[in-house]
Amino acid sequence: MNDLIEELKKTMKREISGPSWVVDELFKPLTEAKSIDEWHEDYGDALWWTFPIQESPYCGSPLDEDWPGYHTHWTPIVIPAAPAPKEGE
Structure with a gap:
């Protein structure tokens, strides 16, 4: 599951126009x-x-x-x- 989340985060970071840290913040409630x-x-x-x-x-x-x-x-x-x-x- 963590590998899938990391892949999804990488994809989202490539596609967003804003700062990449936003993606990390979105996933914190699920992974921390x-x-x-x-x-x-x-x-x-x-x-x-x-x-x-x-x-x-x-x-x-x-x-x-x-x-x-x-x-x-x-x-x-x-x-x-x-x-x-x-x-x-």
Whole structure:
């Protein structure tokens, strides 16, 4: 996934007329892990990480009954758009 994001960023930087740092700023919310201190229950479920990354993320929130308690950072869960209908459907 990160490789795809990096390729998309490169393409966007080539195509925009403004400064390239704008593209980096657009992707920060998706790619930068935030501290647990920045999470609030209004964000809902998230992907939870420890660093260095050695396992898959925990999906949920610190309010869950099965919260492991050792994750220190989170990233939002990106909900994809529905795929476009195939031609003829």
